[in-house]
Amino acid sequence: MNRLASVPLDTAVSAPAPVHAGAAVVRLTLTDFRCYARLRLDPEATSAVLTGPNGAGKTNLLEALSYLAPGRGLRRARLGDPDRRLPDGSVAGRWSAAIVISTGGDCVTIGTGHEIDGEGQTNGRRIVRRDGAPLSAHRDLAALAAVVWLTPDMDGLFRDGAAGRRAFLDRLVCGFAAEHAGEVAAYQHCLRERARLLAEKAGDATWLDALEDGMARHGVAVAAARLAAVARLDRATRAGIGPFPSARLEMAGEIEDWLQRMPALAAEDKLRAALAAGRDMDAATGGAAVGPHRADLVVFFAGRDVPAVQCSTGEQKALLLSIVLAHARELAAERGTPPIMLLDEVVAHLDGARRAALFDEIAALGAQAWLTGTDDELFAGLRSRARFFRVLDATVTPR
């Protein structure tokens, strides 16, 4: 029944000089995860380069690693999505992933997958285990290791809706403040419950009061953490990192404005009052007119002071990378623990100077980065500083 039992750490570690201050994945075992029936990979705490043709299974591998962060992974998948499917569409098996990470000398095994009942059936929930013992909440993962990612899906981040930017920012905030994931989840829970009550017109006022109190407390905590993180990231990205563009970051939102002018407790009261006053309108629109779920992260290309959305695709990508690198720098400086970075198809869009700067920065941070691409040559600058794997038809072989 214990399909996620920790894997023995019996391999002799002979990595090319890992200098990892932060958490690093030292072993990954996948079972029936997307195209992988079974995969065992030992990156041994160094950065890893995965190259291979389209459809080989590179993003799937990074997706598995993204389950180290609270949430639904870098594809925002539903629980059953990663189950390995046969060509006829039937499920070959329920997925699970066991990831051994080293943090400050210790090794911890994180196991995740469907929660399986005594009869071997999924009960529709995802379980996360740390060394075999279930975590009471997925968000406890955030305290263990920070994980950030950039994927081709995020190319439209500045152009598309604010929800994507909030999710991106919230992942960065979790690196600074592990409890943020829990605050966001609690806020969203109260928001959903209140919307339901308003829609059914069934809730008594006292029940709505209770939910709005939760929205006010958790919502202001969310907004305050985002504000603090954006201020830090703004400072760090303005300085600019080598040839990467410097960015200016701002938080746009009502609660955020209040917090600039009044103490957090006053902002809570104000939000509580605004929600109570907005019940009729919110019942009609099915949401809530005010709250941190309406905030937005606004990014400017600092040099020319134009909004990111007006920059070229390449510049937007470079801006995102600037922010992610600034975040990693802040974490490395503060706690000596840079995040694990999953950089999917990022390198192909960088010119030679930026490519070299990215590799140097990763090494200087002591971060474990996972980089993918189709062209091996682009990663020449990482030889001796990373492990290279060839991904082909769902098999991964060291080079």
Place this chain on the structure above:
Amino acid sequence: MTGPEIERLIQLLARLPGLGPRSARRAALHLLKRREVLFLPLVEAMTAAASSVRTCSVCGNLDSCDPCTICANPKRDPSQICVVEEIADLWAIERSAAFRGRYHVLGGVLSALDGVGPDDLSIAALVRRAGDPAMKEIILATNATVEGQTTAHYVVDRLAGLPVRVTRLAHGLPVGGELDYLDDGTLAAALQSRRAISSAGGGG
């Protein structure tokens, strides 16, 4: 392969939490092999419990008498009520032996998405009990989950205006942690350092 009696036994066992057909078959076999030392005593215990255990009409606990042993015990402080979500939480606090008052079991938490509203919980009965002139303190020991906190907030509002002190278990309980899983020491400490959220009338 087996007679209808055994099949029926397996079917019923399979409905227990944590058991499915396979483990139920194992449990049935285990019982049948230990007829004298386990099976018959278990049958007796189950018959006795089924005929005598009922829900306490005062607090919602399960016991063979109504009011339950705790509600009927004159040594338990009748001026203090500890409000819990489930009977399992009541039993957890009893195991810690840190509380000498009485209890009130809500029977769940408010959850619009699950269709659980105030009328589905034992809240009106709690308000009635709290209105007793002899009542001094209501201690809210709902879990530190979002639902537990929302329910606690709701109960506080409903108790507003009554001359009782309303307190909440101290922070320091792990968020998302459920009372039933806390060790006795943690529970005792949380009870010790509970804090007031409202005190009306002549309360402390």
